[in-house]
Amino acid sequence: MTIEKTFIKDLVVVEPAVFGDERGYFFEAYSKTKFEDLGIAIDFVQDNQSFSKKGTLRGLHYQNPPYAQTKLVRVLQGEIIDVAVDLRKDSATYGKAFSILLSAENKKQLxxxxxFAHGFSVISETASVMYKCDQFYHKESEGGIRFDDPSLAIDWGIDVADAIVSEKDLVLPFIEDCNSGF
Incomplete structure (x- = not known):
């Protein structure tokens, strides 16, 4: 298992060691010990899974402290453009977005x-996404920013004018009006 640092501090890509043969493949998607060996000590408490069709855009979501969540995101089936936006006001990369192709084929995790605010768009016919969280879901602490905020200039890999977006996500504020607790 290896990690690749991104241009945003603390945001990393995790790539598992994959062992394949004529039967298929095997890999450890998560190992507390291996993560700790890489300097990542997180106590995950909840797994979430979603299934979405092509053109779906979910996000950008976060939970405010003290219920803020660290997420380890991976794709079980299909392909997504996964996006994280730095909301830490004291960070040199505040308001910067990072995106990566996550797929069942490349097995990378973010x-x-x-x-951070987090979201993704589905670029394959369908996608199943699973993510581990280090805090339980807490509705009263949820927040978000608009997926189409022009100041973020996110390339979602789909035409956002035709994106399938929840009503809740359509009314989120732009980052300049975001009232996160970070």
Whole structure:
């Protein structure tokens, strides 16, 4: 298992060691010991899974402290553009977005720390996404920013004018009006 640092501090890409043969493949998607050996000590408490069709855009979501969540995101089936936006006001990369192609084929995972908004778009016919969280869901602490905020200039890999977006996500504020607790 290896980690690749991104241009945003604490946001890392995790790549598992995959062992394949004529039967298929095997890999450890998560190992507390291996993560700790890489300097990542997180106590995950909840797993979430979603299934979405092509053109779906989910996000950008976060939970405010003290219920802020670290997420380890991976794709079980299909392909997504996964996005994290730094909401930590004291960070040199505040308001910067990072995106990566996550797929069942590449098996990469994105570790999204507390203090980030997270979202994804589905670019394959369908996608199943699973993510581990280090805090339980707490509705009263949820927040978000608009997926189409022009100041973020996110390339979602789909035409956002035709994106399938929840009503809740359509009314989120732009980052300049975001009232996160980070």
């Amino acid at each position: 570790l999204v720390p507390q203090g």
